[in-house]
Amino acid sequence: MSSLAESPRNIILGSLLASAGLIILSLFLPRVTGLHAKLPDPLKPLTQEISYKLAVENSLAGTGVILDLRSPDKRAQNPVPGGAIVVPEESGDPKWDKLAPLLESLVDTPVYVIFPAQGEHPGFFKIRSRPLDLWSVNMSH
Amino acid sequence: MDTEPRPISSAWPPLVIRLITGSLLLYSGWLKLGDLNSFANTLDTMQLPVLRDHPGLLLQFAESLPWFELGLGALLVSTFAARPASLVAGMLFLAFTALLTSLRLQGFEGECGCLGPLLSARVGWMHVLLDALVAGACFAAAFGWRNQPTMDTAPSSAETPATSE
Numbered sequence: 001m002s003s004l005a006e007s008p009r010n011i012i013l014g015s016l017l018a019s020a021g022l023i024i025l026s027l028f029l030p031r032v033t034g035l036h037a038k039l040p041d042p043l044k045p046l047t048q049e050i051s052y053k054l055a056v057e058n059s060l061a062g063t064g065v066i067l068d069l070r071s072p073d074k075r076a077q078n079p080v081p082g083g084a085i086v087v088p089e090e091s092g093d094p095k096w097d098k099l100a101p102l103l104e105s106l107v108d109t110p111v112y113v114i115f116p117a118q119g120e121h122p123g124f125f126k127i128r129s130r131p132l133d134l135w136s137v138n139m140s141h
Numbered sequence: 142m143d144t145e146p147r148p149i150s151s152a153w154p155p156l157v158i159r160l161i162t163g164s165l166l167l168y169s170g171w172l173k174l175g176d177l178n179s180f181a182n183t184l185d186t187m188q189l190p191v192l193r194d195h196p197g198l199l200l201q202f203a204e205s206l207p208w209f210e211l212g213l214g215a216l217l218v219s220t221f222a223a224r225p226a227s228l229v230a231g232m233l234f235l236a237f238t239a240l241l242t243s244l245r246l247q248g249f250e251g252e253c254g255c256l257g258p259l260l261s262a263r264v265g266w267m268h269v270l271l272d273a274l275v276a277g278a279c280f281a282a283a284f285g286w287r288n289q290p291t292m293d294t295a296p297s298s299a300e301t302p303a304t305s306e
Contacts, residue, residue: 015226022229029205
């Protein structure tokens with residue numbers, strides 16, 4: 001290769017081309033090879049479901065807790081009788097540190113999750129990473 | 142055609158750096174591919190910006206990075222596009238250095254995930270230092286030496302310096 005090809009400008013251009021090629025390759029190959037990653041079991045979508053009425057009854061009886069992921073407006077319009085746990089939307093929020101002992105104490109307690117009507121609550125990803133007994137609350141019942 | 146041999150001192154250090162770094166990336170990528178779930182879990186515990194709130198992106202990143210490492214490792218070992226590949230490797234290890242520094246400063250206590258499930262060591266300043274050293278070596282291999290032996294520089298094609306050394 002000549003010195004021209006070894007000029008810093010050409011090296012940088014070559015590295016950009018190489019990066020682009022590698023990125024395309026790395027995005028493409030998982031689909032071709034079928035080698036996919038999945039998150040651990042506690043992170044799987046919830047398969048357990050409970051009606052809102054029964055969740056509230058259990059919560060009031062102290063045999064379970066409700067985690068309310070709805071928007072503040074929705075929570076204010078239709079508050080959960082007896083109260084519910086509310087978590088921050090941002091994973092980096094310092095309030096998570098304060099919530100940590102509470103969440104750790106819930107390991108053996110059913111946690112009934114009320115999801116937002118639309119979209120996802122970013123904080124739920126953090127909740128799912130904990131070994132909790134999570135149930136999806138069906139609000140239509 | 143000039144058949145003057147290159148000085149060994151300037152020809153081999155970058156080649157050695159590329160071979161070591163390339164082998165490291167090949168090995169690292171291969172190990173991660175062998176246990177993608179473990180690597181995804183390690184990334185999850187790091188709570189990286191953007192990825193922590195988007196599981197789909199996290200999984201995509203976990204699935205893609207090993208292939209990126211394998212491809213880059215292959216480029217480095219084959220010495221095809223040697224200098225650009227060295228620069229990409231330098232940027233990659235620089236990114237690793239910045240990431241591990243950030244995690245250490247935040248008090249992260251988890252595993253580094255550098256070599257997949259093989260190296261289950263916790264992130265420490267030694268990891269940061271090693272990544273920084275590899276990054277520096279790769280940048281040196283990209284820009285630091287002239288007359289590097291590559292597949293596209295045949296042994297007989299000695300340099301005709303067009304740029305000042």
